[in-house]
Amino acid sequence: MGSLSPVQLLAELENLVAAPPPDLLAETDLRAKLYQASKRAALALEQPTEVAVRLLLAHPVESTIVNIALRLELFSKLADAEYPPLSLASLVESTGADVELLKRILSVVAAFGAVKVGAGSYTHSPSYKTLADPAFGNANPMDPKNTAVQRAFGMADAYLIGILLQKRAAGQAFGRLMSTWGEVNALLQHLYPVENLVEGFDAEISKVMFVDVGSGYGQKAIALKQEFPELLGRIAVQDPAMSIEQAPTVPGIESQAHDFFTEQPINHAKVYYIRQCLHNWPDDACIQFLRHLGDALKPGYSKLLIYKQVMPERGASEWSPYRM
Ligand SMILES: C[S@@+](CC[C@H](N)C(=O)[O-])C[C@H]1O[C@@H](n2cnc3c(N)ncnc32)[C@H](O)[C@@H]1O
Numbered sequence: 001m002g003s004l005s006p007v008q009l010l011a012e013l014e015n016l017v018a019a020p021p022p023d024l025l026a027e028t029d030l031r032a033k034l035y036q037a038s039k040r041a042a043l044a045l046e047q048p049t050e051v052a053v054r055l056l057l058a059h060p061v062e063s064t065i066v067n068i069a070l071r072l073e074l075f076s077k078l079a080d081a082e083y084p085p086l087s088l089a090s091l092v093e094s095t096g097a098d099v100e101l102l103k104r105i106l107s108v109v110a111a112f113g114a115v116k117v118g119a120g121s122y123t124h125s126p127s128y129k130t131l132a133d134p135a136f137g138n139a140n141p142m143d144p145k146n147t148a149v150q151r152a153f154g155m156a157d158a159y160l161i162g163i164l165l166q167k168r169a170a171g172q173a174f175g176r177l178m179s180t181w182g183e184v185n186a187l188l189q190h191l192y193p194v195e196n197l198v199e200g201f202d203a204e205i206s207k208v209m210f211v212d213v214g215s216g217y218g219q220k221a222i223a224l225k226q227e228f229p230e231l232l233g234r235i236a237v238q239d240p241a242m243s244i245e246q247a248p249t250v251p252g253i254e255s256q257a258h259d260f261f262t263e264q265p266i267n268h269a270k271v272y273y274i275r276q277c278l279h280n281w282p283d284d285a286c287i288q289f290l291r292h293l294g295d296a297l298k299p300g301y302s303k304l305l306i307y308k309q310v311m312p313e314r315g316a317s318e319w320s321p322y323r324m
Contacts, residue, residue: 013038032169058112065108070131072097074105078115078124079132085121142282160280165242175246178216187220188273189227192305201232201270205301208269209233213260213293214277217247221273225252236266260289264296272296275307 004012024031046054069075072095078086088106092099110117114128124132130152141147150156155163165171188194201209209231212221218237225235234254237247241257258265260277272293278286293304 061108062112065105066114066131068105069109069114072102072105074109075114075124075128075132078122079129085118085123087121091122144281144285161240161243165240168242171242172246175217175243179219186307186309187223187227188275188305188307189224191307194224194228194231197271197303198228198231200301202301203233205298206266206268206270207234208236208266210235210271210273211264211266211269212237213258213264213272213274213289215239215247215275216243218244218250218253218255220275222248222250222253225250233270236269260292261285262292264292267296268298268302269296270301271303271305273305273307276309278306278308 024034074091074095077091077094081090088099088103091097091106092102095102097105106115106117106122109115110122114125114131116123116125130148133148133151144159145157147160149160149163150158153163153167155166158166163170164174197209210221210224210233212218212235215221215237216239218239221235221237225231229252235252236254236256238244238256238258238260239247240259244255244257247255256265260274264272274290274293277289281289290304296302297304
């Protein structure tokens, strides 16, 4: 336990909780490390019953209550009126909710730190400010540079991927997630007769067989090459520069920095593959980057293969949104 006894450590932690130093709360590495360490410490101390309660009760209740609070616009109302704090009566009036129900909701959201409770009054908790943003509420986000993500990171005028890549650790975590999560899920070679591509390949037209556009670290093209070593021709994987530079070096796979909103640098390849990219963009942006791919195709020879999961309106499973 080092130089602090558990009792002293507890006192230090309680001081931190009561008044976190503002310079620590600013986006620093130390804050991120402390946050992660405190979560690991909680896991190290957790007892089996607490695990069951956390997973089976606390998480579902928390997300349900947050959803109810969002529907009542509780977070934005509290944030708007940060000072003076709002009374229960004024919240009843502005939300139209039943007083007893509202009291119960507020006590639960207060329990997990989303609002602060004074003497009969409530203020919002700064760490929940993203949920107070109207962009998080009812509006259907259509502008990819104006979503809850830009507000959460305080970075206007940047796309999600630009934000992630500027936050190096977040960008790397995203890249790792993409290259591990769903590693064996929905691979092209299990969905499409890849043998036809091998047969149809003509090196006279282009030496490039396969271009994986928006490839992440190239994980899916690598899996294809591993399973089909006989795949003739060059294989290129393309992602923005700061991402593709993290891609592993794999014989037979060429990494290329490319922004798919610009002209496709490889023309007349046999296959252009774009996997799990369209969902991040509104239709007009998808049309823009698909046009660039359309321009690169050789009519009658090249193929554009798009992989995208489509959520059925009815009958979606709880895994449907996550099948990467
Ligand atoms: C959800 S990941 C899918 C990765 C990979 N295709 C897969 O299925 O595992 C979306 C990818 O789009 C890439 N991306 C986002 N904006 C891009 C852009 N303007 N140009 C090229 N790639 C982009 C991201 O870097 C990321 O690798």
